[in-house]
Amino acid sequence: MKVIDFSDVHYSYKQGSDVLRGISFSLEAGEVVGLLGKNGAGKTTLMRLAMGMMVTSQGSVQLFGLDPRRDALDVKRRVGYVSEDQVLPEFLSVGEIIRLHRGLFPTWDEGLERRLRERFALSPKAKIKTLSKGQARQVALLCAVAHRPEVLLLDEPAGGLDPSARREFLETSIRLLNEAGTTILFSSHYMSDVERMAGRIAMIHEGRLLIDNSLDDLREKYSLALVPRGSGDRQNQLLGLKECLSVRDQADAIHAIFRCEPERCRSILEKGLDIHNSFCTPIALEDMFIELVGGRS
């Protein structure tokens, strides 16, 4: 069953300049998808559309087959949301914020609330404004998950956290996955976190979905080819190959990403373009990200 479904989603802040230009992908129950893209690529916009905080200019977003705006209450009760710039009311105490959330969600799990409060060492009496950034994010996480949502939307949840708070956050998320098989869509600039959590990667660039693949496939069925600059327009020759996803002219050679394993990549270059001195290799996620979104301006 499609738990989250983005279908031909368009969005523009002002007319004529679309941030999202037709994004379609969906998450099945229990899937964990890492959303990647440069700053300003529209990751936060997608998350907010899913939360019903904004409306698409074209296309639709559905959660559990429902409209996050029309069926706002039904959807929100089944979703947890944490974002980097989330603001908790400063004048409230930790205990008051938790009580507020507890009252909103019929499925609130007091055992889980207690466990997380102890794990994060949060004092109920502490005022939000006295908390560190990491502690405030932990309060937000607690409030986002203690009602045991079916879906978690995590928008750069570890942004600004120190390494130990980030790890704590990851460990909690893994534990939730273990206990409940939560469906998770999350964005992060920490590639290693994405690689630990995600089964699938959705990469957006210039308003479109550039990659939608399992993480293992990206490692095993994609390659980077380093092709020496030769005669003629090598870049366009490469782009003419149907397996070639992007090219980038670098100091050492032309870097090209291919949608096939290195062996095949080498043979395509030999047979297709008579290039015999290329170097083809598997590619790690971080390098792939840089090649793909750093390569086109």
Place this chain on the structure above:
Amino acid sequence: MELHINPGDELPIYRQIMRQIIDAVAGGRLQAGAQLPSHRELAEQLVIAPLTVKKAYDELERQGLIVTQRGKGTFISERLPDVDPAKRRERLRDAAQRLLSQAALSGVPLADVFGLLEEMQKGMER
């Protein structure tokens, strides 16, 4: 048994797990019948998605290296799979090819490669 994974590696995480379990069996650090942690336990221990561990276990089970007994857990197979000797040699040839290319690229003489292999063999037996 201690497993280590490196998220940034070119090798998918599920393959890193598979490789380490296979190495531990080959080196005798994991004996036939030894119990492995459940995929959920291992996921928490390594801080990776439970589905990734499950994928590694499923693949090892498909290869006959481990068995899952419902309600009891996951164990190293009592009878390790018989691999067709020709296939076994073929697989080794691939690994050897990579090793030799790497050695040639880094300018390591063949004698040193043999030395390294012997050293590693001793390490595995420990």
